[in-house]
Amino acid sequence: MSVIQKNHLEIFRQSLQRVTASEAFFDRFYDNFISQSEEIAAFFQNRDMLQLKKKLRETLHMLAESAEGRPGLGLYIEMLGRIHHRLNVQRRHFTMWEEALLDAVKTYDEEFSDQVLSAWLDVIDRVIDSMFAALNDAKKLAS
Numbered sequence: 400m401s402v403i404q405k406n407h408l409e410i411f412r413q414s415l416q417r418v419t420a421s422e423a424f425f426d427r428f429y430d431n432f433i434s435q436s437e438e439i440a441a442f443f444q445n446r447d448m449l450q451l452k453k454k455l456r457e458t459l460h461m462l463a464e465s466a467e468g469r470p471g472l473g474l475y476i477e478m479l480g481r482i483h484h485r486l487n488v489q490r491r492h493f494t495m496w497e498e499a500l501l502d503a504v505k506t507y508d509e510e511f512s513d514q515v516l517s518a519w520l521d522v523i524d525r526v527i528d529s530m531f532a533a534l535n536d537a538k539k540l541a542s
């Protein structure tokens with residue numbers, strides 16, 4: 400994964416600490432996301448939401464540690480790319496995902512600012528790009 404601007408990573412890390420102090424952040428995010436459309440709701444039918452919230456928490460914390468060059472992060476993102484590809488998740492769904500997440504950040508970060516917003520956008524946009532890049536590489540290999 401390409402390198403995230405260092406100050407963005409620090410701002411992201413601090414904001415993440417504030418918003419994830421309570422589970423309510425994850426409840427809010429999934430409520431936002433799932434209520435966006437029936438199409439999104441269908442993705443989450445019969446899923447273990449408790450488990451998903453836990454995994455999302457772990458993933459966000461992994462991203463926050465990425466400056467230390469966490470080993471295996473690239474492979475993990477690649478795996479996430481494959482999981483979402485199999486679920487038939489498309490680019491436009493990722494845009495909706497990001498909007499729902501940022502809305503929850505806005506609600507739960509009492510120090511929310513334009514800088515905080517840019518930091519989250521930087522981190523999340525790169526993850527999304529990396530998930531798709533890994534898929535495109537795999538397709539090239541397969542062809």
Ligand code: HEM
Binds near residue numbers: 439454493
């Ligand atoms: C950058 C954006 C996203 C991240 C970081 C993310 C993260 C995750 C993680 C960590 C998991 C658990 C994977 C595992 O089983 O180990 C997961 C599963 C899942 N994600 Fe995402 N996700 C993203 C975007 C989306 C989008 C746009 C959708 C579209 C609707 C979506 C739908 C799902 C569903 C349905 C599962 C459950 C899969 C299952 O139960 O087997 N995700 N996601």
